[in-house]
Amino acid sequence: MFASTRCTAPEDGRAPARAGTKAEVEPDPSGxxxxxxDHVTAGVVVTDxxxxxxxxTVxxxxxxxxxxxxxxxxxxxLAGAAARGLAxxxxxxxDANPARGLYEKLGFQLTRTSLTVLVP
Structure with a gap:
């Protein structure tokens, strides 16, 4: 089972970017x-x-x-998203991913679940 989680950016008085606009993910917050x-040791890829x-991915x-x-x-x-006014x-x-606890600790909340079947 997979859980879709969503983190709400802290209230900082800024208006969120308009939904559906490319401005939401620019500049690219991936890192x-x-x-x-110079070997990559960790990364986060953010898309739309x-x-x-x-x-x-993390x-x-x-x-x-x-x-x-x-x-x-x-x-x-998350700090970059909040600084850009993203909601x-x-x-x-x-469910079994040990990183789920970290995501919840950072403020992510369960919004929906789904089941997937792999077709042979």
Whole structure:
């Protein structure tokens, strides 16, 4: 089962961007971190889905050295969204994904669930 979650940007007195406009996701809030050898160690890719900013993927290298990088990048994305006046940003996550707790801690809330069948 997958859960669609949505995080409402903090109230800061700014009006949200008009729904459905490209201005909602520009400048691109996606981001990544690199190590001393310029290898990507973590990243967040943000796109547009049905007129709303959508976190398409969040990833990081395994290992304790990289713990917390996904959280740092997500906080930057959310801060950037709020600074641009966006009212919300969404993502999808499976029920069993351990990152779901982090998403909820950052303010994401369950908005709907769906079941998917893989057709052989």
């Amino acid at each position: 990544s971190t690199e190590d001393e050898a 889905r049905d007129g709303l900013p959508w976190i398409a 990833f990081r290298q395994t290992g304790s050295r990289y713990a917390g990088l996904g959280s740092v990048l997500l906080r930057r994305v 919300e940003i969404a993502l999808a996550v499976s």
